[in-house]
Structures are given as C-alpha cells and as structure tokens.
Amino acid sequence: MAVAVDLVVLTVRDDRLQVLTVTRGIPPQRGAAALPGGFVLPDEDLHDAAIRELHEETGLDPAPGHLEQLRTYGAPDRDPRMRVVSVAWLFLGPDLPLPRAGSDAAAAAWTPLADLRRGDGLAFDHDRILADGIERARAKLEYTPLAAAFCDQEFTVSQLRHVYEVVWDTRLDPRNFHRKVTSTPGFVVDTGRTESSGRGRPAALYRRGDLELLHPPLLRERP
Amino acid sequence: MAVAVDLVVLTVRDDRLQVLTVTRGIPPQRGAAALPGGFVLPDEDLHDAAIRELHEETGLDPAPGHLEQLRTYGAPDRDPRMRVVSVAWLFLGPDLPLPRAGSDAAAAAWTPLADLRRGDGLAFDHDRILADGIERARAKLEYTPLAAAFCDQEFTVSQLRHVYEVVWDTRLDPRNFHRKVTSTPGFVVDTGRTESSGRGRPAALYRRGDLELLHPPLLRERP
DNA sequence: ATAATAGTGTCTGTCAGACAATATCTA
DNA sequence: TAGATATTGTCTGACAGACACTATTAT
Numbered sequence: 001m002a003v004a005v006d007l008v009v010l011t012v013r014d015d016r017l018q019v020l021t022v023t024r025g026i027p028p029q030r031g032a033a034a035l036p037g038g039f040v041l042p043d044e045d046l047h048d049a050a051i052r053e054l055h056e057e058t059g060l061d062p063a064p065g066h067l068e069q070l071r072t073y074g075a076p077d078r079d080p081r082m083r084v085v086s087v088a089w090l091f092l093g094p095d096l097p098l099p100r101a102g103s104d105a106a107a108a109a110w111t112p113l114a115d116l117r118r119g120d121g122l123a124f125d126h127d128r129i130l131a132d133g134i135e136r137a138r139a140k141l142e143y144t145p146l147a148a149a150f151c152d153q154e155f156t157v158s159q160l161r162h163v164y165e166v167v168w169d170t171r172l173d174p175r176n177f178h179r180k181v182t183s184t185p186g187f188v189v190d191t192g193r194t195e196s197s198g199r200g201r202p203a204a205l206y207r208r209g210d211l212e213l214l215h216p217p218l219l220r221e222r223p
Numbered sequence: 224m225a226v227a228v229d230l231v232v233l234t235v236r237d238d239r240l241q242v243l244t245v246t247r248g249i250p251p252q253r254g255a256a257a258l259p260g261g262f263v264l265p266d267e268d269l270h271d272a273a274i275r276e277l278h279e280e281t282g283l284d285p286a287p288g289h290l291e292q293l294r295t296y297g298a299p300d301r302d303p304r305m306r307v308v309s310v311a312w313l314f315l316g317p318d319l320p321l322p323r324a325g326s327d328a329a330a331a332a333w334t335p336l337a338d339l340r341r342g343d344g345l346a347f348d349h350d351r352i353l354a355d356g357i358e359r360a361r362a363k364l365e366y367t368p369l370a371a372a373f374c375d376q377e378f379t380v381s382q383l384r385h386v387y388e389v390v391w392d393t394r395l396d397p398r399n400f401h402r403k404v405t406s407t408p409g410f411v412v413d414t415g416r417t418e419s420s421g422r423g424r425p426a427a428l429y430r431r432g433d434l435e436l437l438h439p440p441l442l443r444e445r446p
Numbered sequence: 447a448t449a450a451t452a453g454t455g456t457c458t459g460t461c462a463g464a465c466a467a468t469a470t471c472t473a
Numbered sequence: 474t475a476g477a478t479a480t481t482g483t484c485t486g487a488c489a490g491a492c493a494c495t496a497t498t499a500t
Contacts, residue, residue, distance in 0.1 A: 001224060001225065001226045001263070001265070002224065003224045003226065003297070003308050040224070040297070040308075042224070042299075042306060043299045043306075044299065045297065045298055045299060046295065046296075046297035046298075046308070069294060069295065071292060072269065072292065072295040072310045073269075074226070074263070074268065074269040074310070075268055075269075076265075076266045076267065076268060083265060083266075085226050085263075085269070085308070085310070087295045087297065087308070156452090157452080157453090158451080158452080173489095173490070173491075173492085174451085174452080174453090175452090175453075175454080175455095175491090175492080176489065176490060176491080176492095178452080178453060178454090179453090179454085179489090180488095180489080182453090194452095196497095196498070196499090197451085198450090198451090198498090198499075199449075199450045199451065199498070199499050199500080200449085200450045200451025200452065200497080200498060200499080201450085201451055201452040201453075201496060201497035201498050202451090202452080202497070202498065203451075203452055203453090204452085204453090215442070216442070216487095216488075216489095217440070219438070219439070219489095379479090380479080380480090381478080381479080396462095396463070396464075396465085397478085397479080397480090398464090398465080398479090398480075398481080398482095399462065399463060399464080399465095401479075401480065401481090402462090402480090402481085402482095403461090403462080405480090417479095419470095419471070419472090420478085421471090421472070421477090421478090422471070422472045422473075422476075422477045422478065423470080423471055423472075423476085423477045423478025423479065424469060424470040424471050424477085424478055424479040424480080425470070425471060425478090425479080426478075426479055426480090427479085427480090439460095439461075439462095442462090
C-alpha cells in the first residue's frame with residue numbers, strides 16, 4: 001500500500017483566495033490540474049515529506065507560513081493505478097512569487113478558487129481535499145490568529161482585515177475589527193512604525209503576537 | 224508500507240472519562256495496554272476499517288455514538304517491526320457494557336484516564352494519540368452538540384451537564400447550563416416525558432436535536 | 447479644501463456568570 | 474416535615490454590531 005502526501009497551499013493574492021496547483025506531467029490525467037504532492041519515502045516522517053514536497057513542487061519554504069495536517073484520504077479507488085493512502089496537509093502563506101520556469105516547480109501556479117469552479121476541477125479526489133482545506137482555513141480564522149500567516153512579517157490592521165474578508169468572502173466593519181484585534185492581548189504586536197500606502201492616514205505596522213487561541217473567538221456570520 | 228487504523232474510544236462511566244484499551248496478545252510489548260486497532264485491508268476504505276476494528280476488538284457498534292477521523296501518525300520508528308502509518312479515529316459513545324470474555328474482544332476493557340497516568344501508559348505512540356483524541360473531544364464539546372453522543376438516546380439536562388463536567392474536569396452552574404441548552408434551538412428536543420432518578424424533582428427527558436454547530440459556542444474556562 | 451484611510455468613543459442588544467426563588471419529588 | 478434536585482427569573486458585566494467623530498495623509 002502506497003502512502004503519499006498532498007498539499008493544499010493557500011494564499012491571498014489580488015484580492016482573492018488562491019490555491020497552488022500543478023499540472024500533471026504523467027498519466028493518469030496528464031495535463032490536468034492537481035494539488036502538489038508525492039509519495040512518502042521509506043524512512044521519512046510524514047511532516048518531513050510534506051515540507052519536502054512543498055519545496056520540490058512549489059519552491060516555497062514553510063518558514064513564513066503555517067503548515068498543519070489536514071486529513072487522510074484512502075478510498076480504495078481514489079487512484080486508478082494502485083491503492084494510495086494520502087495524508088493531506090494545509091499550508092497558509094503570504095503571497096510569494098513562485099519560482100520561474102526552468103526549475104523543478106515549473107508546473108506550479110496560483111489559481112483563484114473561482115477559476116477552478118468554472119473549469120474542470122482537479123484530478124483524483126483533490127476537489128474534495130481542497131474543499132476540506134478551505135473549510136479548515138475558514139474555521140481556523142475564527143478561533144486562532146492564523147490570518148497573520150497570510151500576511152508579510154509586518155502588516156497593517158487593514159491588511160489583516162482584508163485576509164478575513166477574502167477568506168470568508170464577507171465584509172467586516174473596519175472600526176470594530178480594529179478594536180477587536182488591538183484589544184486582544186497577544187494577537188498582534190505594535191512595531192511602532194507606520195506604513196503610508198498611498199492616500200489616507202498612515203497605518204501602524206504590527207507583527208504576529210504569541211497568542212495561540214483567540215478568546216473569545218472572532219466569529220463569522222451565519223445564515 | 225503498512226497502513227493501520229487505531230481507535231480512541233471514549234465514554235463517561237462512573238463519573239470519570241474512560242478509554243477503551245486492549246491488552247496486546249502478541250509481541251512487541253505483549254501484555255501491555257494499547258489502543259484497539261489493526262491493519263487496513265487491501266480493498267477497504269479507511270472509515271470501514273475503523274468500523275470493522277471497532278466491532279472486532281471491542282464489540283461496539285458505531286450507531287449509538289460518534290466516529291470521526293482524528294489524525295494520522297507516521298513517524299518512521301513508531302512501530303519496531305516495520306513502517307506503519309496509522310490513521311487514528313475518535314469514537315465517543317454512551318457507557319455500554321463490553322462483550323464478556325470468550326469473544327474476540329475479550330481483551331478490551333474500560334480504563335479511567337487517571338489510572339493510565341499512574342501506570343505504564345500505552346504501547347507505541349498511543350499515549351500521544353490518546354492525548355490528541357481527548358483534546359479533540361474537549362474542544363468539540365465547545366462548539367458542537369456532541370456531548371449527547373456520550374448519553375443514552377434519551378437523557379436529562381443534568382446528565383448532559385455531567386458529561387461536560389467530567390470531560391472538562393470542571394463544574395458548571397446547573398441553572399445557567401440548563402438555560403443555555405434549552406434555549407439553543409436544535410441542541411436538544413424535549414420528549415415530553417420525565418425521569419425520576421431517586422430524590423428530587425423529576426427531570427425532563429430530551430433527545431439530540433439536529434443542530435450541528437453551537438452558535439454561540441459553550442466555552443470552557445481558560446486559565 | 448476634498449477625498450481617503452486610520453483610529454477613537456459611544457450607544458445598545460445579546461449573552462454568560464452569579465444567584466434568589468419556586469416546583470416537585472423522596473425519605 | 475426536611476432535603477434534594479429541577480426549573481424559572483433577575484441582575485450585572487463583558488462584548489459585538491452600528492455608527493458618529495477625530496486624525497493624518499495625498500491630490
């Protein structure tokens with residue numbers, strides 16, 4: 001029985017939630033879009049395999065983002081070649097440029113979610129894995145400060161709010177959001193510097209705090 | 224590479240959170256306590272494997288409880304015999320009697336968590352898996368109505384509160400808890416019947432509602 | 447000055463914690 | 474009757490949503 005890792009790599013880019021996809025170079029489903037991933041080596045830890053595949057297939061480093069195990073998929077027919085059990089991982093990172101063509105990761109590209117829904121979707125059961133990853137990311141923004149994983153090391157409150165708005169596909173009141181973020185100890189740390197982003201009053205720059213869990217959480221609206 | 228499933232089976236029994244353990248009948252660690260589990264069959268879905276092992280090793284049915292995937296463990300040295308990647312599952316169920324000795328599940332027994340901490344612990348990395356399962360269960364009581372999975376089909380508000388108190392190892396105000404549970408639409412459904420449990424006013428009997436997520440959640444106290 | 451964005455202050459409704467009071471049972 | 478448990482109701486403080494208002498920049 002083969003064991004693989006698959007990666008749901010998300011970022012906020014051009015005001016949209018985007019996922020990193022690769023174009024399959026070998027059958028089955030050659031030419032189709034898929035999540036990056038690959039087989040776990042005989043003496044390799046699952047977490048190490050996820051980091052290795054992230055780097056090999058996308059050129060990204062785990063350092064500036066957040067990597068966590070998502071869920072394991074093992075339907076007997078999920079891969080037509082053989083029985084493959086795949087441990088899926090979720091990576092949230094800032095909008096980093098991908099390595100240029102010519103490298104191993106030449107086939108990797110950011111894809112807006114809306115484009116996937118219009119197109120043919122992903123190979124194998126990757127649509128399902130992606131949906132689970134997105135739901136996990138949305139839920140985690142509620143009760144952890146993980147939205148900062150989508151930002152650069154220093155960011156403004158507006159940029160952080162923008163992450164929430166894009167991931168949740170909603171609008172948040174800038175004033176209430178500002179109060180919530182800055183009044184929760186450990187959520188963000190003021191660097192003392194400011195950033196002038198064109199028009200308007202310059203915004204204070206923050207770094208991630210050491211808080212692990214938001215109490216109380218920042219809840220999405222429900223229907 | 225071998226793929227297995229391991230089960231964290233929890234119940235509330237004798238006012239304590241208890242876990243189902245089996246005594247290993249074969250080396251390595253023969254005679255030691257371990258979580259129930261076994262290898263996934265070549266054409267078997269992971270979820271089916273979890274249900275099968277639950278029944279084979281413990282005699283329990285998934286029906287009256289709640290089964291969900293927990294996490295996958297795959298450190299290269301977690302099993303000294305060979306490389307085994309294990310998909311762990313979490314099962315929460317009412318306090319059911321285990322099959323008597325003589326059946327396949329003769330080695331299965333309920334074990335209070337406190338006893339495990341005093342003793343030698345579990346085989347392999349099962350202490351870690353168990354800890355992850357307990358933390359998942361504790362967290363899920365906050366934002367889902369899953370506490371009812373620990374109760375019989377019909378239960379009183381006090382019994383439900385007792386589940387929270389045991390799993391979280393805390394005390395909750397009976398009046399505020401009663402208000403929260405009965406005023407959240409879909410959390411529980413009044414059956415119209417009552418149960419007289421000895422002394423005191425008889426309590427109304429409820430069944431699980433169809434709510435999937437508690438909004439707002441029922442948060443534990445934090446340090 | 448005007449527009450735009452950042453940030454503060456205030457009001458209000460909701461909800462959880464504390465706890466008084468009432469209801470209904472057993473001993 | 475007293476004691477125990479269930480259930481309802483009230484008060485209060487914390488906090489989120491709505492939104493007026495001030496602050497600081499570019500044009």
